[in-house]
Amino acid sequence: LRAEAARMGILLDDLLLLARLDAAEVEAPLRLQDADLAELVGQAADAFRAGRPDHPLTVLAGPGPVLLPMDPLRIRQVVDNLLTNAAVHTPAGTKVSVEVAVVPGAAEVRVADTGPGIPPDDRDRVFDRFYRVDKARSRDRGGSGLGLAVAQSLVRAHGGRIELTSTPGATVFTVRLPVKDVRPAER
Numbered sequence: 497l498r499a500e501a502a503r504m505g506i507l508l509d510d511l512l513l514l515a516r517l518d519a520a521e522v523e524a525p526l527r528l529q530d531a532d533l534a535e536l537v538g539q540a541a542d543a544f545r546a547g548r549p550d551h552p553l554t555v556l557a558g559p560g561p562v563l564l565p566m567d568p569l570r571i572r573q574v575v576d577n578l579l580t581n582a583a584v585h586t587p588a589g590t591k592v593s594v595e596v597a598v599v600p601g602a603a604e605v606r607v608a609d610t611g612p613g614i615p616p617d618d619r620d621r622v623f624d625r626f627y628r629v630d631k632a633r634s635r636d637r638g639g640s641g642l643g644l645a646v647a648q649s650l651v652r653a654h655g656g657r658i659e660l661t662s663t664p665g666a667t668v669f670t671v672r673l674p675v676k677d678v679r680p681a682e683r
């Protein structure tokens with residue numbers, strides 16, 4: 497009963513967040529502040545290693561601090577959703593990696609896994625609310641099918657976008673957050 501209540505709570509939180517992001521003109525749901533994307537990803541990686549020991553994680557060497565205006569709790573939620581997917585939608589032992597990169601005009605987070613991948617016909621639809629590739633199997637893995645919809649809405653609310661490339665053995669979600677002024681140095 498407690499587990500079910502927790503699941504319902506998460507579902508409700510996701511639905512409320514999506515509704516607030518949909519109504520963003522009325523009420524901006526983000527609390528923007530300058531935050532270090534590299535540090536945030538490092539913390540998400542630590543949490544992943546603690547919680548998902550059966551999915552070896554590599555953090556690819558970052559460019560040092562990457563300060564940009566964001567809602568750090570929400571971007572953490574995006575990264576957590578992508579990392580969770582890399583664990584729950586792939587077999588145990590599947591390698592996962594996360595990388596922060598600075599590209600012209602933007603900062604990127606790439607979450608990659610070596611799992612079975614997402615079939616071409618499903619690639620656009622996985623961002624739809626409640627869409628799951630394998631309806632029967634995903635259920636016992638705790639997903640409601642809202643994780644990527646929430647991630648995409650949050651990234652769009654930051655003016656960014658999420659891209660997906662996937663072949664068997666190489667699935668990569670790239671979050672691109674635009675910045676006028678990325679400061680990778682200042683160490």
Ligand SMILES: Nc1ncnc2c1ncn2[C@@H]1O[C@H](COP(=O)(O)OP(=O)(O)O)[C@@H](O)[C@H]1O
Pocket residue numbers: 577581582585586609611612613614622623627628629630634638639640641642643644645667
């Ligand atoms: N890394 C991944 N590898 C394989 N399939 C994935 C991956 N990430 C997402 N998917 C597919 O996309 C669907 C939607 O993901 P999401 O919105 O997070 O919902 P949920 O995880 O709750 O099922 C998943 O059900 C799964 O079928």
Ligand SMILES: [Mg+2]
Pocket residue numbers: 577580581639641642643644
């Ligand atoms: Mg998910």
